[in-house]
Amino acid sequence: MKNQATIRHEVHAVGTGLHSGKLVHMTLRPAPPNTGIVFVRTDLHGAYVKASVEAIDFEMLQLATTLRNGDVVVQTTEHLLSALFSANVDNVIVEIDGPEVPIMDGSSAPFLVLLDEAGIKRQPVPAKVLKIVKPFSFEAGGKKVWVTPSGDFRVSYEIRFDHPLIQRQRKTMNVHSREYEEQVAPARTFGFLRDLDYLKSKGLIQGGSMDNAIVLDADRILNESLRLKDEFVSHKILDMIGDLAVAGVRFQGHFHGYKAGHEMHARFLRALLAAEDCYVVVQDGATLPAAFAPAGDVPVAV
Ligand SMILES: [Zn+2]
Missing domain, CATH: 3.30.230.20 (lpxc deacetylase, domain 1)
Incomplete structure (x- = not known):
């Protein structure tokens, strides 16, 4: 499209x-x-x-x-x-x-x-498409997010957790395809019981429950079952796609995440958009002169 x-x-x-x-x-x-x-x-x-x-x-x-x-x-x-x-x-x-x-x-x-x-x-x-023309990478604290040129919009992710049910999971997928619907969309967010109890005691995540998250204790999941065998890394891909969406343009490039999360995704995106030699913004076959300036009035009709 x-x-x-x-x-x-x-x-x-x-x-x-x-x-x-x-x-x-x-x-x-x-x-x-x-x-x-x-x-x-x-x-x-x-x-x-x-x-x-x-x-x-x-x-x-x-x-x-x-x-x-x-x-x-x-x-x-x-x-x-x-x-x-x-x-x-x-x-x-x-x-x-x-x-x-x-x-x-x-x-x-x-x-x-x-x-x-x-x-x-x-x-x-x-549509405006941000096309990656040169690899770009962002690293901090042992976490990394990077992107390489590609013919379509792909995301790969790797996570490592010291938990018997997660350990190391890797997955790669084409975003605009049925793969997303079947292999990423059903993946739920996850958290560890000890963290959830702490956050709740601080007045956060009052709505968090096993109805909307996979909850893990030291060696098992407390929910009945997983929806996907690699549900944890699949949810990371889901999150990364959502976090890249704030750019307000479509993407053509292969994005990679390693042990990252929302903060890394956001810092990577901000750094990428500032690295104007690494991408072009294309609309209808023409390269836009303003490298990154999504235009348009915001209608506020409520
Ligand atoms: Zn999430």
Whole structure:
């Protein structure tokens, strides 16, 4: 799909906020070309945050990706963004009545179901594609994220955990394909019981439970079963795709993650966009002169 796309119909979902534990109502609405993904807080009179690198809150990336526009904050954006990005949906208004996107079952599969219900509508404006032309790598503290040129949008990931059920897992996939739907979207987020108890005691993740995460103790999982044999690394790929989606363009390149997470993904993306010799932004076969300046007005019609 070379043109931009939005959704055909508005759709609704209700779910729990991971941090607040409260119910969140979410509506996805179609949006004009060049809008991007815009989160609108209906509880704050329509104040909004557009998904963009400038909006990443680098102080709040430990557990999830938080986007901020002044005082307006939207948390836990990455699973919805991952689903939208994999489906090539460039433009959509996401209305929520609280500070976070509902966690649903901890994966992006419920959002793919929602997109299926909404339908995809192609728009008469070519999509912008950031094409990697030279390898770029970002490393910190034994973690690494890098990208190499490729004919399509691929993600590879490797994780290592000192846990008998995880240890070392590696996986590679083509993002815009059925592989995402079958091998990545169902993968749930995961956490260790000792960390979850600590975070809850600090007033965080009040909505976190085995309904929306795989929970591990020292040597087993507490949930009934895994959905995928490599569900842990698959969820890392899901997260990385969602975190790259804030760039507001499509990608052509092979992205690699090694023991990384939201903070590394975000720092890598910011560094990559500043490394202008490593990529070109192409639209309809033409290279855009402004290397990275996603344009477009933000409609705030609520
Ligand atoms: Zn996640």
